[in-house]
Amino acid sequence: MRRPMVAGNWKMNGTQAEAAALVGGIEQGLAGVRHAEILVCPPYILVPVVAEWLSGSRVTWGGQNLSAHKSGAYTGEISGSMLRDFGCSHVIVGHSERRALYGESDQTVAEKFRAAQSVGLVPILCVGETLAEREASQTETVVARQLDAVVKLAGIAAMDNAIVAYEPVWAIGTGRTATPEQAQSVHAFIRARLAQLSATVAERLRILYGGSVKAANAQQLFGQPDIDGGLIGGASLDVEEFLAICRAAG
Numbered sequence: 001m002r003r004p005m006v007a008g009n010w011k012m013n014g015t016q017a018e019a020a021a022l023v024g025g026i027e028q029g030l031a032g033v034r035h036a037e038i039l040v041c042p043p044y045i046l047v048p049v050v051a052e053w054l055s056g057s058r059v060t061w062g063g064q065n066l067s068a069h070k071s072g073a074y075t076g077e078i079s080g081s082m083l084r085d086f087g088c089s090h091v092i093v094g095h096s097e098r099r100a101l102y103g104e105s106d107q108t109v110a111e112k113f114r115a116a117q118s119v120g121l122v123p124i125l126c127v128g129e130t131l132a133e134r135e136a137s138q139t140e141t142v143v144a145r146q147l148d149a150v151v152k153l154a155g156i157a158a159m160d161n162a163i164v165a166y167e168p169v170w171a172i173g174t175g176r177t178a179t180p181e182q183a184q185s186v187h188a189f190i191r192a193r194l195a196q197l198s199a200t201v202a203e204r205l206r207i208l209y210g211g212s213v214k215a216a217n218a219q220q221l222f223g224q225p226d227i228d229g230g231l232i233g234g235a236s237l238d239v240e241e242f243l244a245i246c247r248a249a250g
Contacts, residue, residue, distance in 0.1 A: 002204065002206050003035065005249070010043060010046075024053075025239030029243040033243065034247075036249040036250035041091075051086045055087075065093070066116060067112070068111035068114075088121060091116050093124065093126065094112070110153040123162050124208070127142075128142075128146075129168060165210050167209075167210035174212060176212060183221055209230050213230045218244070
C-alpha cells in the first residue's frame with residue numbers, strides 16, 4: 001500500500017522568524033496527523049536552519065530545485081550534494097514555474113532528475129499542462145512527453161525511487177482546482193503510461209496532486225484511488241491549513 005505524502009513548497013517566501021513559526025506550528029500539530037509522510041521544501045537559504053529545527057522530527061525537508069551539474073563554475077546554482085549535506089531527503093524537479101519562467105526543457109528536467117538520484121535525493125518530478133493545452137485536449141500528450149523524457153534518460157527502474165506530482169498549470173496559485181475526477185483521470189493516465197514499461201513500478205509509484213489544494217478540497221482529492229497526497233504551495237505557508245491537509249491525507 002502506498003503511503004500518502006504531503007509536501008509543502010514554500011517557494012520564495014519566508015524569513016527566519018516566519019520559518020521558525022511555521023516549523024514550530026507544524027511540529028505542535030503533528031499529533032493529529034497519522035500515516036502521512038510530511039515534507040517541507042523551504043528556499044535554499046533557509047534549508048540549514050530548517051534542518052536544525054527539524055532534526056529528530058518526523059517531518060523531513062527538501063530542496064525546491066537543483067543544478068544538473070555536480071560542481072563547478074555555475075554562479076548562483078546549488079548542487080544535489082549540497083542539499084544532501086544539509087540533510088535534504090527530496091528535491092522538486094520540473095516545477096511548472098521552472099519550466100515556464102526559467103525555460104527548463106524536458107531534457108533539462110530529466111538531467112536534474114538523474115542528478116538528484118545520483119546523490120541519493122528522491123526527486124519529485126512535476127508534470128502538467130497549461131490551460132491552452134487542456135482546452136486543446138493535449139493534456140495526455142503533454143504529460144506523456146514530460147514523463148517519457150525522464151524515463152528515456154534514467155530508465156523505468158529509476159521511478160521506483162521517485163515521486164511524480166501532477167500539477168495542472170492552470171490551477172497553480174489561481175484558486176482554480178481540478179475537480180477530483182479531472183485529477184484522478186490524469187493520475188490514472190500517468191500510472192497506466194508507466195505500467196506499460198513496468199506494472200510493479202507503476203503500482204508502487206506515489207503520485208501527488210498540486211494545484212490550489214486547501215483544507216476544503218483535500219479530502220475529496222486524496223480520496224481518489226490514484227492520488228497519493230499533495231504538493232502544496234500557498235496553503236503550506238499557513239500552519240492550520242497545512243495541518244488540515246496533512247490530516248486529510250492521513
